[in-house]
Amino acid sequence: MTLTSDVDAFTTTRLLDAIAPTDGGRDILDPATGAVVGRAPEQTPAELEDAIARARAAQPSWAKLSHSERSAHLNAAADAIEANAEALAELLSREQGKPLNGPNARFEVGACASWLRATASFELAPEKVVDDGVGHAELHYRPLGVVGAIGPWNWPMMITVWQLAPALRMGNTVVVKPSEYTPLSVLALAHVINTALPADVLHVVAGGRDIGEALSGHPGIDKLMFTGSTATGKAIIRSSADTVKRLTLELGGNDAGIVLPDVDAKAVAQDLFWGAFINTGQTCAALKRLYVHEDVYTEVCDALVEVAAGMPMGVGLDENNVLGPLQNKAQFDIVATLVESAKASGAKVLTGGDPVADQAGYFYPSTLVADIDNSNDLVTQEQFGPALPIIRYSTIDEAVEMANALDVGLGASVWSSDVDRAREVAARIEAGTVWINKHGAVDPRVPFGGAKQSGYGLEFGVEGLKQLGAPQIISY
Structure with a gap:
């Protein structure tokens, strides 16, 4: 299956216009100059509830697609990012502060496309556990449902893709809560990616700490992925306990x-x-x-x-x-x-x-x-x-x-x-x-995760992809 995006290349101004709130919101300032970059929405818990409900409604149809069909959508999303790479890089530079050149803004946007393509390419076939002529057992991975993703401000676009790419590939839908410091970058990235995805498969809800807390404890979220501080990771572990949701935590390092x-x-x-x-x-x-x-x-x-x-x-x-x-x-x-x-x-x-x-x-x-x-x-x-x-x-x-x-x-x-x-x-x-x-x-091919209080769970590669699925044994 091959998909292509019909979206024209955006300018940075058009991207900012597309993601700007119709009313309210707050100004986001350039950390290098203090100038206003754009206006970000300040969404509410009620809007989060709506996003999760819509993601849950869309998930069964998304999960019915084959791995190859979902991979085609990821490759089309990578095409869309590449078509809008310069506008995304300029926005990222202005909001996060990192320069266009060096291992910085253009590098990060390029990595988003590369990570989508790599994730789309991984093979995830059923694994034979037992086949001895007497019994048979196979290990399969099924979608979890709706994945929540909370990202940081340092690599806002790239880490968001690290979270959403394997989640989508596995057949989950995704609700992202970006950092309050860099919401515009993530909103713009999702706007571009969504030109290649079915409706309601990917949502971004921008807001404050209350949105993150509601997302981590929400019964409609089946797994949460978080990149950030160890202190916040511990709070997420506590808030997720009542729903026994799965977690992948990439926490602080030194x-x-x-x-x-x-x-x-x-x-x-x-x-x-x-x-x-x-x-x-x-x-x-x-x-x-x-x-x-x-x-x-x-x-x-x-x-x-x-x-x-x-x-x-x-x-x-x-x-x-x-x-x-x-x-x-x-x-x-x-x-x-x-x-x-x-x-x-x-x-x-x-x-x-x-x-x-x-x-x-x-x-x-x-x-x-x-x-x-x-x-x-x-x-x-x-x-x-x-x-x-x-x-x-x-x-x-x-x-x-x-x-x-x-x-x-x-x-x-x-x-x-x-x-x-x-x-x-x-x-x-x-x-x-x-x-x-x-x-x-x-x-993207090599599993990555922390030891001690730097978190648990793996990202990247086939092993990281498996973390976004529910293992199921079929034995006969």
Whole structure:
């Protein structure tokens, strides 16, 4: 089955007009300039009830389609995103703050289309569990019903697609609640995707915390997917208990990277930098604390300072910039407070750490902090911004112990010229994913999930797709 979208390419203005509320709502401001980006609806619990009811009514017909038919719709949605890529990227840059270029807005929009296509391509055939000539048992996966999705403000479009793509492919309908900070991006993305889907298969309900709380506890939601803080994840677990709904939680991380003494500092410096500073550090699985062996500590610090000096930061619509502002004032204050804590402790700021007081926007400079104690707040608390603490270690055992000391474990990385040695160290780290000589490199084919208090459940790949289905055994 092949579908094509008849939608013309939107301009950013047309997208904003299409998603604007007919009355009420609130202005969304550009975190780089303070200018009004557009007006977002402030929807009510009653509107959420209506969206869930319509999604439930539409779900049986959607579920009756074959996997290949639903995949055709996902591919058509990817076509629609690609046809509107520049308008979506411009809106994302203005609302979230990330630049158009680098691993930022255009990259994120492109990833939305790629993730839809990858999810559409996965094969999910019944699995033979027993076939011994005496008995037969097969494992099938059936749609759950209606999936609720609550997303964050750091990668609002891409993470929304991570949630909705497998849910739709499995035959569920979806109700999305976007972050209050970035509702326009998600509303616009859904508007484009819905040009390729049947009516009421995908809904977005934009609003405040009351909408998220109502969604997580609603008896009409069969599964909830959430990406965000550990504290909010715990609240969702509590609110979902009465309905025993299934959960996939991708929660906070404070990812460690361990640099072994055999590393070539200059060869890995750029990848180290982007592992930490992608999206100006506002990424759950970004490198947030770096442990460097004493033999190469100075060389790694110097190489990172050199790379940081060549990464321009500024307004996202300027094609020259690759780093943008923090998305909101609250996050800016967290980063600033943690860096000041490091300074007060006697840690050495190698670069950055001095935001311009009268600069428009929430810009915090790329900051590298050396000679810092492992117990400092900048190390133990997730900064979620452009400030990287670099901790010196003497033995591998010491580095692994420090990396594993926190109660989170989303991702981690090991850096070495000896891959076999790096794999040995990686196996000792308590994290859902450990990368070697890279960090944060997610792939739609590779399952992804957290350890400890970084959440539970898997996303991506066939294993992630199965998490959006109800397992059923047929035995005969």
